[in-house]
Amino acid sequence: METNIDFCKMKVVIIAGGKGTRIASVAADIPKSMIPIAGKPVVEYQIELAKRYGFTDILFVVGHLGDQIETYFGDGSRWGVTISYFHEQEPLGTSGALPLLVNQLTDEFWVFYGDTMMDFDMEAMLQAHQQRGAKATLFLHPNDHPYDSDLVEIDEQGMVKAFISKPHDPAQDYRNLVNAALYILNKDCVSYIPEGKSDFGKHIFPSLLTHQLPLAGYVSSEYIKDMGTPDRWAKVEKDVLSGKVARLNRKYPRPAVFLDRDGVICKEVNLLSQKQQVELLPGAAAAIKQINAAGYLAIIVTNQPVIARNLCSLDDLADIHKRLETRLGEEHAFVDAIYFCPHHPDKGYPEERVEYKIECMCRKPKPGMLLQAASDWNIDLQQSYMIGDRQWDVMAGEAAGVKKSVLIETNKADALLHAINELL
Ligand SMILES: [Zn+2]
Structure with a gap:
């Protein structure tokens, strides 16, 4: 990797101060990061991940029941890493400890939340961070409940424009981009963290944005889930055991379902050019939900000559896509x-x-x-599908070398759902 950072020396700060209150029925007496997943603590997967990418300098921020973490991991030598500990005297939130340990930080460092199961390509995220010259990079992903999640708005270059905290104004549309609570930070950010308790998402990042520090969003569909509730814990364990967590790492090619937009997902009207015209076709959200569940990427590829014809501005088109994502999100897709x-x-034309x-x-x-998406998302085209309602969709799929291209009828209820049921 070309880099001007000695990335092996980048510290990994693991925030593990939280109590396991909401998950008490699963594990009452242990810190959240020690919750066992398939036989080992969730945070142990993080240490193994960091080690795999050459990041061996770990700093735990511990609080409630933190001694258990220290007893288990010790100096880290058993994992081939070096671990040090910072014991919070009082709960400081996700970011409040950093000013107190600033002297122990490297110029750039990772922030993990210890109760999160994840596997991602650390090298790719670090590269994105450097290429954008960001002071902080936030891992962002779509989820199946954006309507009650804290969302992040980014621009075309991937730089953060705004933080949109829940509850959301029901009249507003948003892109489905959720802060997954995984960051690369530059040490400069720490001087903006006040003394006392604070939270990255609620206080620090909005404040960095106000101070015009360049914050980048790294959009990815790799696996990252917190252990918030017993339900989620059970699901995460299942995903570890099935190999899904590891398989979604960006370094492994993933299959996708490419979807045309108009007439397939939303109702085709003559040259859709305003968000008010966005209407999901029956069954479209259910079909996309199935694509999500099957581990395929769901990627829209749409011809929008309305831009060239000046019937619709790029901002209007962005609004149309926000509405589309908001509507899909309401149906968990x-x-x-x-x-x-x-x-x-x-x-x-004039x-x-x-x-x-x-x-x-x-x-x-x-x-x-399709080829651009394949390069951006490391897509295995030979295992992917294209679904559209025009011959040019089928031809594009074939030209890209997908496994199969499927033609469905324009604006037909459940046509997409039927196609997905046949394919996946
Ligand atoms: Zn073009």
Whole structure:
């Protein structure tokens, strides 16, 4: 990896001060990070992950029942890492301890929450952090309940624009991007953390944004889940045992289902150009929920010549996609990414935007959007599917080399659901 940071020396700070209150029925007397998953504490998976990527310098922030963590892990030598401990005298929230141990931090460091099960490509996230010149990078992902999650808004370059805390204004639409509580921070951020109790999501990141520090969002669908409730704990254990947690690491190619948008997910109207026109087709959310559950990426690839024809601005299109993601989220479904082609080859209309009137590589039937997605998300095209309602969808899928392309009827209720039931 090309990097100007001696990344092996980057410290991994594991916040493990929390009590296990909500999960008391599973484990009453142990810290949340020591909750056993398939025979070992959840935080042990984190230490193994860090070690696998060469990060061997671990700093635990412990509080309630923290001695148990120290007794179990000791100096870390059994795991091939070096572990030190910071004992909180009082609960300081997720970020409050950092100013007290600033002298022990490396210039850049990781922040893990100890009660989270995760497996992700640490190298890829670090690269994204460096490429964007960010002072902090937040791991963001879509989830199946965005309506009651704290959300993050990012711009086209992946830089954070806003934090949208719950409860949400029901009149507003949002992208489904949830702060997963996994960060890379630069030490400069620590000077913005006040003394006493504080929380990264609630206080620190919004404050860094106000102070115009560049914060980046790293969007990924790798596995990361907290152990908040007994239900989730049971699900996480199942995912560990089935190999799902490890399999979703970005370094392993994943299959995707590529989906056309209009006439397939939302109702085709003549040149959809305003968010008010967004209407999910019956069965579309249920179909996408199945794609999510099956471990496939759900990726929209849509021709949007409305941009070239100047019937719709890029902001309008972003609003349309926010509404689409909000509606899907209400039904517990999410797409991992949306790719659109803004171009159109035919020039000569009075209102057109000439910069988009080009022969591009992304307009279906060309496979450009699928190939770009494959590169961005490490997609195994040969195990992937394309579903659309036009011949150009099928041709784009075939040109990209997907396993199968399926043509469904435009605006037909449950057509997508039937197609998914056949394929997955
Ligand atoms: Zn294009």
